[in-house]
Amino acid sequence: MKPKPKTLFLSVAILTLGSCVTQSSPVAAQSSCCVKAETPAAFTDKSIYQTESIWTTDQEKHIKLSALAGRPQVVAMFFAHCQFACPIIVNDMKRIEAALPADVSDRIGFNLVSFDAKRDTPSALAEYREARDLPAKSWTLMCGHPDDVLELAALLGVRFKEDGNGQFAHSNVITILNAQGEIVHQQIGLNQDIHETVRLLQQLVKN
Amino acid sequence: MALIPTGVYHPLFRSESGSNGVHVKSFYLDILPVTNGDFLAFVRANPRWQRSRVKRIFADEFYLKSWAGDLEPGSNAPANAPVTDVSWFAAKAYAQWKGNRLPTLAEWEYAASANSTRADSEQDPEFKRQVLNWYCTPATARLSPVGLGQTNFWGIHDLHGLVWEWVADFNSALLTGGAQGDTGLDRRLFCGGGAQGAADVQDYPAFMRYAFRSSLKADYCVHNLGFRCAKDL
Numbered sequence: 525m526k527p528k529p530k531t532l533f534l535s536v537a538i539l540t541l542g543s544c545v546t547q548s549s550p551v552a553a554q555s556s557c558c559v560k561a562e563t564p565a566a567f568t569d570k571s572i573y574q575t576e577s578i579w580t581t582d583q584e585k586h587i588k589l590s591a592l593a594g595r596p597q598v599v600a601m602f603f604a605h606c607q608f609a610c611p612i613i614v615n616d617m618k619r620i621e622a623a624l625p626a627d628v629s630d631r632i633g634f635n636l637v638s639f640d641a642k643r644d645t646p647s648a649l650a651e652y653r654e655a656r657d658l659p660a661k662s663w664t665l666m667c668g669h670p671d672d673v674l675e676l677a678a679l680l681g682v683r684f685k686e687d688g689n690g691q692f693a694h695s696n697v698i699t700i701l702n703a704q705g706e707i708v709h710q711q712i713g714l715n716q717d718i719h720e721t722v723r724l725l726q727q728l729v730k731n
Numbered sequence: 732m733a734l735i736p737t738g739v740y741h742p743l744f745r746s747e748s749g750s751n752g753v754h755v756k757s758f759y760l761d762i763l764p765v766t767n768g769d770f771l772a773f774v775r776a777n778p779r780w781q782r783s784r785v786k787r788i789f790a791d792e793f794y795l796k797s798w799a800g801d802l803e804p805g806s807n808a809p810a811n812a813p814v815t816d817v818s819w820f821a822a823k824a825y826a827q828w829k830g831n832r833l834p835t836l837a838e839w840e841y842a843a844s845a846n847s848t849r850a851d852s853e854q855d856p857e858f859k860r861q862v863l864n865w866y867c868t869p870a871t872a873r874l875s876p877v878g879l880g881q882t883n884f885w886g887i888h889d890l891h892g893l894v895w896e897w898v899a900d901f902n903s904a905l906l907t908g909g910a911q912g913d914t915g916l917d918r919r920l921f922c923g924g925g926a927q928g929a930a931d932v933q934d935y936p937a938f939m940r941y942a943f944r945s946s947l948k949a950d951y952c953v954h955n956l957g958f959r960c961a962k963d964l
Binding site for chain 2: 569570571572574671674675677678679681682683684685
Protein backbone atom coordinates (compact mmCIF):
# COMPACT_ATOMS: atom_id res chain seq x y z
CA MET A 525 0.00 0.00 0.00
CA LYS A 526 1.28 3.42 -0.91
CA PRO A 527 1.74 5.84 1.93
CA LYS A 528 -0.59 8.82 1.88
CA PRO A 529 1.04 12.07 0.83
CA LYS A 530 2.05 14.20 3.73
CA THR A 531 0.42 17.59 3.97
CA LEU A 532 1.50 20.68 5.73
CA PHE A 533 -0.61 21.56 8.67
CA LEU A 534 -1.39 25.20 8.30
CA SER A 535 -1.78 26.82 11.63
CA VAL A 536 -3.24 30.07 10.46
CA ALA A 537 -5.29 31.47 13.28
CA ILE A 538 -8.16 32.83 11.25
CA LEU A 539 -10.85 31.75 13.60
CA THR A 540 -11.91 34.27 16.14
CA LEU A 541 -12.22 32.57 19.44
CA GLY A 542 -15.68 31.36 20.24
CA SER A 543 -17.32 32.52 17.06
CA CYS A 544 -18.44 30.89 13.88
CA VAL A 545 -18.61 34.00 11.76
CA THR A 546 -14.96 34.30 11.16
CA GLN A 547 -14.45 36.22 7.98
CA SER A 548 -16.43 38.15 5.45
CA SER A 549 -14.73 36.70 2.41
CA PRO A 550 -16.02 33.46 0.98
CA VAL A 551 -12.51 32.08 0.60
CA ALA A 552 -12.43 28.84 2.52
CA ALA A 553 -10.62 28.85 5.81
CA GLN A 554 -7.55 26.71 6.10
CA SER A 555 -7.67 23.90 8.56
CA SER A 556 -5.76 24.60 11.69
CA CYS A 557 -5.59 21.20 13.25
CA CYS A 558 -6.82 17.69 13.44
CA VAL A 559 -7.82 17.39 9.79
CA LYS A 560 -6.57 14.30 8.12
CA ALA A 561 -5.35 15.14 4.63
CA GLU A 562 -7.63 13.60 2.04
CA THR A 563 -7.46 14.33 -1.63
CA PRO A 564 -10.88 14.82 -3.25
CA ALA A 565 -10.15 11.78 -5.38
CA ALA A 566 -10.44 9.63 -2.29
CA PHE A 567 -14.22 10.01 -2.40
CA THR A 568 -16.82 8.87 -4.86
CA ASP A 569 -18.52 11.20 -7.31
CA LYS A 570 -21.58 11.46 -5.10
CA SER A 571 -19.83 11.94 -1.78
CA ILE A 572 -20.56 15.18 0.04
CA TYR A 573 -17.15 14.76 1.68
CA GLN A 574 -15.60 16.34 -1.39
CA THR A 575 -16.44 19.73 0.01
CA GLU A 576 -13.53 21.62 1.51
CA SER A 577 -15.47 23.58 4.08
CA ILE A 578 -14.17 23.73 7.64
CA TRP A 579 -16.54 23.45 10.60
CA THR A 580 -16.13 24.24 14.26
CA THR A 581 -17.49 21.77 16.79
CA ASP A 582 -18.86 22.64 20.19
CA GLN A 583 -15.56 21.33 21.49
CA GLU A 584 -13.75 23.97 19.42
CA LYS A 585 -12.29 21.45 17.00
CA HIS A 586 -12.00 22.51 13.37
CA ILE A 587 -12.96 19.69 11.06
CA LYS A 588 -13.71 19.00 7.45
CA LEU A 589 -16.79 16.90 6.81
CA SER A 590 -14.48 14.21 5.51
CA ALA A 591 -13.45 13.66 9.13
CA LEU A 592 -16.82 11.89 9.42
CA ALA A 593 -15.89 9.31 6.79
CA GLY A 594 -15.57 5.65 7.63
CA ARG A 595 -18.90 5.10 9.37
CA PRO A 596 -22.53 5.87 8.59
CA GLN A 597 -23.69 9.28 9.76
CA VAL A 598 -27.07 10.76 10.65
CA VAL A 599 -27.12 14.48 9.83
CA ALA A 600 -29.63 17.27 10.38
CA MET A 601 -29.44 21.03 10.12
CA PHE A 602 -30.95 23.03 12.95
CA PHE A 603 -30.54 26.12 15.12
CA ALA A 604 -30.41 26.21 18.89
CA HIS A 605 -33.01 28.98 19.33
CA CYS A 606 -35.59 27.05 17.34
CA GLN A 607 -38.61 26.52 19.52
CA PHE A 608 -40.71 24.32 17.37
CA ALA A 609 -39.24 22.06 14.73
CA CYS A 610 -35.63 21.52 15.77
CA PRO A 611 -36.35 20.02 19.19
CA ILE A 612 -38.55 17.51 17.36
CA ILE A 613 -35.81 16.80 14.81
CA VAL A 614 -33.32 16.20 17.63
CA ASN A 615 -35.85 14.04 19.41
CA ASP A 616 -36.40 12.05 16.19
CA MET A 617 -32.65 11.47 15.98
CA LYS A 618 -32.56 10.32 19.61
CA ARG A 619 -35.44 7.94 18.88
CA ILE A 620 -33.40 6.55 15.99
CA GLU A 621 -30.35 6.14 18.22
CA ALA A 622 -32.40 4.47 20.94
CA ALA A 623 -34.01 2.05 18.50
CA LEU A 624 -30.65 0.69 17.37
CA PRO A 625 -28.92 -2.18 19.15
CA ALA A 626 -25.95 -0.85 21.16
CA ASP A 627 -23.36 -2.56 18.96
CA VAL A 628 -24.87 -0.78 15.94
CA SER A 629 -25.40 2.66 17.43
CA ASP A 630 -21.79 2.62 18.65
CA ARG A 631 -20.72 2.61 15.03
CA ILE A 632 -22.89 5.48 13.84
CA GLY A 633 -22.33 9.22 14.22
CA PHE A 634 -25.11 11.74 14.91
CA ASN A 635 -24.54 15.29 13.70
CA LEU A 636 -26.30 18.61 14.11
CA VAL A 637 -25.15 21.50 11.93
CA SER A 638 -26.39 24.98 12.75
CA PHE A 639 -27.97 27.49 10.35
CA ASP A 640 -27.37 30.24 12.87
CA ALA A 641 -23.76 31.37 12.47
CA LYS A 642 -24.36 34.45 14.61
CA ARG A 643 -25.70 32.92 17.78
CA ASP A 644 -24.70 29.26 17.65
CA THR A 645 -21.14 29.68 18.80
CA PRO A 646 -19.24 26.62 20.01
CA SER A 647 -20.14 27.49 23.59
CA ALA A 648 -23.82 27.96 22.70
CA LEU A 649 -23.72 24.56 21.04
CA ALA A 650 -22.02 23.07 24.10
CA GLU A 651 -24.88 24.40 26.22
CA TYR A 652 -27.36 22.89 23.79
CA ARG A 653 -25.59 19.53 24.03
CA GLU A 654 -25.82 19.72 27.81
CA ALA A 655 -29.47 20.73 27.85
CA ARG A 656 -30.48 18.03 25.37
CA ASP A 657 -28.23 15.39 26.88
CA LEU A 658 -26.39 14.49 23.68
CA PRO A 659 -23.45 12.17 24.47
CA ALA A 660 -20.07 13.37 23.19
CA LYS A 661 -19.17 9.87 22.09
CA SER A 662 -21.74 9.71 19.32
CA TRP A 663 -22.98 13.28 18.74
CA THR A 664 -21.17 16.10 16.95
CA LEU A 665 -22.54 19.66 16.97
CA MET A 666 -21.11 22.04 14.40
CA CYS A 667 -21.26 25.62 13.26
CA GLY A 668 -19.61 27.24 10.27
CA HIS A 669 -19.26 30.20 7.98
CA PRO A 670 -22.59 31.29 6.39
CA ASP A 671 -21.29 30.44 2.91
CA ASP A 672 -20.44 26.95 4.02
CA VAL A 673 -23.84 26.59 5.68
CA LEU A 674 -25.44 27.55 2.36
CA GLU A 675 -23.30 25.02 0.52
CA LEU A 676 -24.03 22.19 2.92
CA ALA A 677 -27.75 22.98 2.72
CA ALA A 678 -27.44 22.85 -1.07
CA LEU A 679 -25.69 19.48 -0.88
CA LEU A 680 -28.37 18.07 1.42
CA GLY A 681 -31.27 19.68 -0.46
CA VAL A 682 -32.23 21.66 2.64
CA ARG A 683 -33.93 25.00 2.12
CA PHE A 684 -33.74 27.71 4.72
CA LYS A 685 -34.31 31.38 5.19
CA GLU A 686 -33.62 33.75 8.02
CA ASP A 687 -36.53 35.97 8.89
CA GLY A 688 -36.27 39.41 10.48
CA ASN A 689 -36.56 38.05 14.00
CA GLY A 690 -33.51 35.81 14.08
CA GLN A 691 -35.62 32.75 13.39
CA PHE A 692 -35.00 30.44 10.47
CA ALA A 693 -37.61 28.87 8.28
CA HIS A 694 -36.17 25.57 7.11
CA SER A 695 -36.79 22.11 5.71
CA ASN A 696 -37.11 19.33 8.22
CA VAL A 697 -34.80 16.65 6.92
CA ILE A 698 -32.75 13.94 8.58
CA THR A 699 -30.14 12.62 6.16
CA ILE A 700 -28.38 9.28 6.30
CA LEU A 701 -24.87 9.20 4.81
CA ASN A 702 -23.01 5.98 4.17
CA ALA A 703 -19.36 5.58 5.21
CA GLN A 704 -18.26 7.28 1.98
CA GLY A 705 -20.47 10.31 2.54
CA GLU A 706 -23.12 9.50 -0.07
CA ILE A 707 -26.73 10.34 0.72
CA VAL A 708 -28.52 7.03 0.96
CA HIS A 709 -31.75 8.09 2.63
CA GLN A 710 -33.61 11.17 3.79
CA GLN A 711 -36.35 11.15 6.38
CA ILE A 712 -38.50 14.16 5.59
CA GLY A 713 -40.83 15.82 8.06
CA LEU A 714 -41.28 15.76 11.81
CA ASN A 715 -42.25 12.84 14.01
CA GLN A 716 -42.06 10.37 11.16
CA ASP A 717 -42.00 6.60 11.36
CA ILE A 718 -38.30 5.80 11.94
CA HIS A 719 -38.55 2.15 10.97
CA GLU A 720 -37.03 2.50 7.51
CA THR A 721 -34.21 4.74 8.75
CA VAL A 722 -33.34 2.30 11.52
CA ARG A 723 -33.39 -0.66 9.16
CA LEU A 724 -31.10 1.11 6.71
CA LEU A 725 -28.60 2.11 9.37
CA GLN A 726 -28.38 -1.48 10.60
CA GLN A 727 -27.79 -2.64 7.07
CA LEU A 728 -25.10 0.02 6.49
CA VAL A 729 -23.22 -1.03 9.61
CA LYS A 730 -23.34 -4.70 8.62
CA ASN A 731 -21.90 -4.01 5.16
CA MET B 732 -18.95 45.96 -12.71
CA ALA B 733 -21.42 48.67 -11.82
CA LEU B 734 -22.02 50.11 -8.39
CA ILE B 735 -25.50 49.56 -7.04
CA PRO B 736 -26.09 52.02 -4.20
CA THR B 737 -27.74 51.15 -0.93
CA GLY B 738 -31.47 50.65 -1.19
CA VAL B 739 -34.47 48.59 -0.20
CA TYR B 740 -35.76 45.44 -1.84
CA HIS B 741 -39.46 44.76 -1.43
CA PRO B 742 -39.92 41.02 -1.40
CA LEU B 743 -43.04 39.60 -2.98
CA PHE B 744 -43.90 38.03 0.35
CA ARG B 745 -43.21 39.99 3.48
CA SER B 746 -42.36 38.04 6.57
CA GLU B 747 -44.70 38.03 9.51
CA SER B 748 -42.42 40.44 11.30
CA GLY B 749 -43.99 42.98 8.99
CA SER B 750 -40.77 44.55 7.86
CA ASN B 751 -40.94 47.20 5.19
CA GLY B 752 -38.56 45.57 2.83
CA VAL B 753 -35.04 44.23 2.99
CA HIS B 754 -32.18 46.69 3.36
CA VAL B 755 -29.59 46.06 0.62
CA LYS B 756 -26.11 47.42 1.25
CA SER B 757 -24.35 48.93 -1.76
CA PHE B 758 -22.43 46.39 -3.84
CA TYR B 759 -20.90 45.84 -7.26
CA LEU B 760 -22.69 43.76 -9.86
CA ASP B 761 -21.40 42.48 -13.21
CA ILE B 762 -22.73 44.54 -16.08
CA LEU B 763 -23.02 41.40 -18.22
CA PRO B 764 -23.82 37.75 -17.52
CA VAL B 765 -20.82 35.40 -17.55
CA THR B 766 -20.23 34.17 -21.11
CA ASN B 767 -19.06 30.89 -22.61
CA GLY B 768 -15.75 32.61 -23.35
CA ASP B 769 -15.37 33.63 -19.70
CA PHE B 770 -16.26 30.17 -18.53
CA LEU B 771 -13.79 28.54 -20.90
CA ALA B 772 -10.96 30.44 -19.19
CA PHE B 773 -12.28 29.13 -15.86
CA VAL B 774 -12.38 25.47 -16.88
CA ARG B 775 -8.93 25.76 -18.46
CA ALA B 776 -7.54 27.04 -15.18
CA ASN B 777 -9.63 24.61 -13.09
CA PRO B 778 -9.70 21.23 -14.85
CA ARG B 779 -11.92 19.71 -12.15
CA TRP B 780 -14.74 21.86 -13.54
CA GLN B 781 -14.38 20.49 -17.07
CA ARG B 782 -17.38 18.60 -18.33
CA SER B 783 -15.84 15.13 -18.30
CA ARG B 784 -14.19 15.64 -14.92
CA VAL B 785 -16.79 17.36 -12.81
CA LYS B 786 -17.98 15.37 -9.80
CA ARG B 787 -21.61 14.38 -10.17
CA ILE B 788 -22.57 15.78 -6.80
CA PHE B 789 -21.60 19.28 -7.98
CA ALA B 790 -23.33 19.21 -11.38
CA ASP B 791 -25.89 16.90 -12.93
CA GLU B 792 -25.47 15.09 -16.25
CA PHE B 793 -26.58 18.16 -18.22
CA TYR B 794 -23.53 20.18 -17.16
CA LEU B 795 -22.28 22.22 -20.16
CA LYS B 796 -24.25 19.93 -22.43
CA SER B 797 -24.44 22.45 -25.27
CA TRP B 798 -20.63 22.61 -25.43
CA ALA B 799 -18.85 20.56 -28.09
CA GLY B 800 -16.17 19.31 -25.69
CA ASP B 801 -14.31 19.93 -22.45
CA LEU B 802 -12.41 22.89 -23.90
CA GLU B 803 -14.51 23.63 -26.99
CA PRO B 804 -17.73 25.54 -26.49
CA GLY B 805 -18.53 24.92 -30.16
CA SER B 806 -21.07 26.47 -32.46
CA ASN B 807 -24.06 26.14 -30.10
CA ALA B 808 -22.25 28.05 -27.38
CA PRO B 809 -20.68 31.17 -28.92
CA ALA B 810 -17.98 32.86 -26.86
CA ASN B 811 -20.08 36.01 -26.44
CA ALA B 812 -23.30 34.23 -25.42
CA PRO B 813 -24.14 33.63 -21.76
CA VAL B 814 -22.87 30.38 -20.32
CA THR B 815 -25.77 28.16 -19.22
CA ASP B 816 -26.18 24.52 -18.20
CA VAL B 817 -24.06 25.30 -15.17
CA SER B 818 -24.90 24.26 -11.63
CA TRP B 819 -25.00 26.53 -8.59
CA PHE B 820 -21.79 24.89 -7.37
CA ALA B 821 -20.05 25.67 -10.67
CA ALA B 822 -21.31 29.25 -10.70
CA LYS B 823 -20.14 29.72 -7.13
CA ALA B 824 -16.71 28.23 -7.91
CA TYR B 825 -16.34 30.55 -10.91
CA ALA B 826 -17.22 33.58 -8.80
CA GLN B 827 -14.70 32.60 -6.13
CA TRP B 828 -12.03 32.03 -8.76
CA LYS B 829 -12.62 35.61 -9.92
CA GLY B 830 -12.40 36.90 -6.36
CA ASN B 831 -16.13 37.62 -6.48
CA ARG B 832 -19.28 35.99 -5.24
CA LEU B 833 -22.81 35.33 -6.43
CA PRO B 834 -25.31 38.09 -5.70
CA THR B 835 -27.85 37.38 -3.00
CA LEU B 836 -31.48 37.02 -3.98
CA ALA B 837 -32.24 40.43 -2.43
CA GLU B 838 -29.36 42.08 -4.31
CA TRP B 839 -30.37 40.53 -7.61
CA GLU B 840 -34.03 41.41 -7.25
CA TYR B 841 -33.18 44.93 -6.14
CA ALA B 842 -30.89 45.51 -9.13
CA ALA B 843 -33.40 43.88 -11.47
CA SER B 844 -36.30 46.00 -10.29
CA ALA B 845 -34.82 48.95 -12.16
CA ASN B 846 -36.15 49.72 -15.61
CA SER B 847 -34.20 51.87 -18.03
CA THR B 848 -35.10 55.16 -16.40
CA ARG B 849 -35.90 54.46 -12.76
CA ALA B 850 -34.40 52.47 -9.88
CA ASP B 851 -37.79 51.05 -9.03
CA SER B 852 -40.15 49.82 -11.71
CA GLU B 853 -43.01 49.15 -9.29
CA GLN B 854 -45.20 51.70 -11.04
CA ASP B 855 -44.29 50.54 -14.56
CA PRO B 856 -46.76 47.92 -15.81
CA GLU B 857 -45.27 48.06 -19.30
CA PHE B 858 -41.86 46.98 -17.96
CA LYS B 859 -43.43 44.05 -16.14
CA ARG B 860 -45.34 43.10 -19.27
CA GLN B 861 -42.10 42.97 -21.25
CA VAL B 862 -40.45 40.78 -18.62
CA LEU B 863 -43.47 38.50 -18.58
CA ASN B 864 -43.47 38.28 -22.37
CA TRP B 865 -39.90 37.09 -22.24
CA TYR B 866 -40.82 34.45 -19.65
CA CYS B 867 -43.41 33.17 -22.10
CA THR B 868 -40.89 32.80 -24.90
CA PRO B 869 -39.00 29.48 -25.06
CA ALA B 870 -35.19 29.74 -25.05
CA THR B 871 -33.52 29.06 -28.37
CA ALA B 872 -30.91 26.30 -28.68
CA ARG B 873 -28.32 28.91 -29.42
CA LEU B 874 -28.60 31.91 -27.12
CA SER B 875 -28.05 35.51 -28.24
CA PRO B 876 -24.86 37.37 -27.31
CA VAL B 877 -24.80 39.27 -24.03
CA GLY B 878 -25.06 43.04 -23.95
CA LEU B 879 -27.50 43.57 -26.83
CA GLY B 880 -30.41 44.59 -24.64
CA GLN B 881 -30.95 48.04 -23.22
CA THR B 882 -29.11 48.83 -19.98
CA ASN B 883 -31.20 49.44 -16.92
CA PHE B 884 -31.05 52.46 -14.64
CA TRP B 885 -27.82 51.16 -13.03
CA GLY B 886 -26.13 50.49 -16.37
CA ILE B 887 -26.64 46.73 -16.13
CA HIS B 888 -27.51 44.58 -19.15
CA ASP B 889 -29.63 41.48 -19.51
CA LEU B 890 -31.08 41.02 -16.03
CA HIS B 891 -34.24 40.27 -17.95
CA GLY B 892 -34.66 38.98 -21.44
CA LEU B 893 -31.71 36.65 -21.96
CA VAL B 894 -31.29 33.96 -19.28
CA TRP B 895 -32.40 33.28 -15.72
CA GLU B 896 -29.62 33.69 -13.19
CA TRP B 897 -28.43 31.81 -10.12
CA VAL B 898 -28.31 33.69 -6.84
CA ALA B 899 -26.27 32.71 -3.78
CA ASP B 900 -29.29 31.89 -1.61
CA PHE B 901 -31.59 30.45 -4.27
CA ASN B 902 -32.52 27.77 -1.74
CA SER B 903 -34.17 30.28 0.55
CA ALA B 904 -37.38 30.04 -1.48
CA LEU B 905 -39.36 27.52 0.55
CA LEU B 906 -41.71 25.85 -1.79
CA THR B 907 -40.86 22.19 -1.63
CA GLY B 908 -42.10 19.01 -0.17
CA GLY B 909 -45.18 18.02 1.65
CA ALA B 910 -46.95 19.93 4.36
CA GLN B 911 -44.59 18.61 7.01
CA GLY B 912 -41.35 18.92 5.07
CA ASP B 913 -40.75 22.59 5.58
CA THR B 914 -41.23 24.65 8.68
CA GLY B 915 -41.68 28.01 7.16
CA LEU B 916 -43.37 31.28 6.78
CA ASP B 917 -43.64 31.20 3.03
CA ARG B 918 -46.11 28.41 2.78
CA ARG B 919 -48.60 31.07 1.78
CA LEU B 920 -47.17 30.55 -1.68
CA PHE B 921 -48.38 27.00 -1.94
CA CYS B 922 -51.84 27.65 -3.25
CA GLY B 923 -53.58 30.36 -5.17
CA GLY B 924 -55.54 31.64 -2.19
CA GLY B 925 -52.28 32.27 -0.43
CA ALA B 926 -51.38 34.89 -2.99
CA GLN B 927 -53.57 37.32 -1.10
CA GLY B 928 -50.62 37.77 1.24
CA ALA B 929 -48.39 38.99 -1.57
CA ALA B 930 -47.17 42.57 -1.51
CA ASP B 931 -48.18 43.10 -5.12
CA VAL B 932 -50.50 40.50 -6.62
CA GLN B 933 -49.97 42.00 -10.06
CA ASP B 934 -46.28 41.24 -9.96
CA TYR B 935 -46.47 38.04 -11.99
CA PRO B 936 -42.78 38.13 -12.96
CA ALA B 937 -41.84 38.02 -9.25
CA PHE B 938 -44.14 35.00 -8.75
CA MET B 939 -42.49 33.32 -11.71
CA ARG B 940 -38.99 33.89 -10.38
CA TYR B 941 -40.01 32.68 -6.94
CA ALA B 942 -41.51 29.53 -8.38
CA PHE B 943 -38.54 28.92 -10.66
CA ARG B 944 -35.99 29.29 -7.86
CA SER B 945 -37.94 27.08 -5.55
CA SER B 946 -37.90 24.32 -8.18
CA LEU B 947 -34.11 24.32 -8.43
CA LYS B 948 -31.56 22.09 -6.80
CA ALA B 949 -27.94 23.15 -6.55
CA ASP B 950 -26.67 20.51 -8.97
CA TYR B 951 -29.24 21.32 -11.68
CA CYS B 952 -27.91 22.47 -15.02
CA VAL B 953 -30.55 24.18 -17.10
CA HIS B 954 -30.32 25.53 -20.62
CA ASN B 955 -31.71 28.97 -19.85
CA LEU B 956 -30.05 29.41 -16.46
CA GLY B 957 -26.76 31.29 -16.21
CA PHE B 958 -25.28 33.71 -13.68
CA ARG B 959 -23.29 36.85 -13.06
CA CYS B 960 -21.00 37.87 -10.22
CA ALA B 961 -21.24 40.44 -7.47
CA LYS B 962 -18.68 41.90 -5.13
CA ASP B 963 -18.59 43.77 -1.84
CA LEU B 964 -17.40 47.35 -1.87
